Amino acid sequence: MSALPAFSREWHLTARPHGWPTQEDFALREAPVSAPAEGRVLVRNLHFSVDPYMRGRMNDVKSYIPPFKLDHPMDGGAVGVIVASNAEGFAVGDHVLHGLGWREYADVPAQHATKVDPELAPLSAYLGVLGMTGLTAYAGLFETASFKEGDAVFVSGAAGAVGSQVGQMAKLRGASRVIGSAGSDEKVAYLVDELGFDAAFNYKNGPVRDQLRAAAPDGIDVYFDNVGGDHLEAAISSLNVHGRATICGMIAGYNDTEPTPGPRNMAMIIGKRLQLKGVLVGDHYGLQPQFVKEVGGWLRSGELKYRETFVEGIENGVDAFLGLLRGDNTGKMIVSATS
C-alpha cells in the first residue's frame, strides 16, 4: 500500500445562502486523512456530482433529506478508487460509487460503497446516465407518468442530465412527438439535431405558453417538469384530457426568497382530469436492474446519447455548482479531480 496523504481538501458550507448562493457561503478546508477503520474503505474521489437538489440542502428546513450542517463537509454522489481497505470484499484499486462527494478522499463504510466497472462505462457515467439522474428520468417517465406508446411528451430542462434522457427514452419507447425547452439556442439545436427531439424552444425567447402551443399544436399527453413556474402553467394549458405530469423538480424557484406562486390555471386539472404526481428517485431503486439492462442496451447500440460537462479540480467545485444553477452545463455537471 502506498503512503496515504496527510490531508484531504473538502468543501464546507459556512453560511446558509439567502437567494443565490455565493462563494462566501463556502470554504475549501483541509482535514487529516487516516487509515480506514474496520469495515471501511478510503477512496480517492475521481469525480463528484453537483446537483440542483443540493441547493435545498443548504437551507435549514425539514425535507426528505437533511440539510447540510454548517462547517461540515457537504456530501453527494461520487466515484473513485480505493486506496486503502479494511473491509472484506473491497481491495485497493477497486472502483466504487458512494455518497461522500465534495472531498478529495472519502472514508466510506463499505456497506455504502457500490463497486462499479470502469470497463463497462466511463466512471462518470455512474453519476449521470447510468446513475441517479438516469434513473430519475427512467422512473419518472415510465412509472410516475405511466408513459405509453403514442404519447406526446414535453420535458423542461431538456438539455440537462435528467431532461436529455427523458426525451430520448420517450422517443425510444414510441412517443408520437417529443418537445423540449432549454435556456439557449445552442441547447435547442443540440436537442433537435443530435438527440432527435421533434421540436424544442428557448424559453428565454418568448412566453413558454405561446412557444409550447406552437411546438405542440395537438397538445401533449405527458409533461415532465424539471422547472416549475411558467413552464408548469404552460404545460397544464397544453395537456390533453387524461394527461399526466411528473413533478420532478422546480429549479426556477430554488433561489427564490419568497414562496413561489402556483400556476393560475389549476382549475383545468378538473375538466381535463389531469394527474400531477411527484417523483423521488430514492423510491425507485428497485427499478435499478431493469434500468441498467435497458439503458445499458440503448447506450451500447448508440441509440441513447449523453453529454457531460466537466469542471476540473476540487477547488472549482462551488463554481461548478453555481454554474449548474445558471445553466452552464449540457448534460450532467461533474467535478473531476485533476491529479
Ligand SMILES: NC(=O)c1ccc[n+]([C@@H]2O[C@H](COP(=O)([O-])OP(=O)(O)OC[C@H]3O[C@@H](n4cnc5c(N)ncnc54)[C@H](OP(=O)(O)O)[C@@H]3O)[C@@H](O)[C@H]2O)c1
Ligand atoms: N425528484 C427527484 O428525485 C430528482 C432527482 C434528480 C433531479 N431532480 C430535479 O430534476 C431537475 C433537473 O436536474 P438535473 O440534475 O438534470 O440538472 P440539469 O438539468 O442538468 O441542470 C440544471 C439546469 O436547470 C436549468 N435551469 C436553471 N434555472 C432555470 C430556470 N429559471 N428556468 C428553467 N431552467 C432553468 C439550466 O438549464 P437551461 O440552460 O436550460 O436553463 C440548468 O442546466 C432539477 O429540478 C432537479 O432538482 C429531481
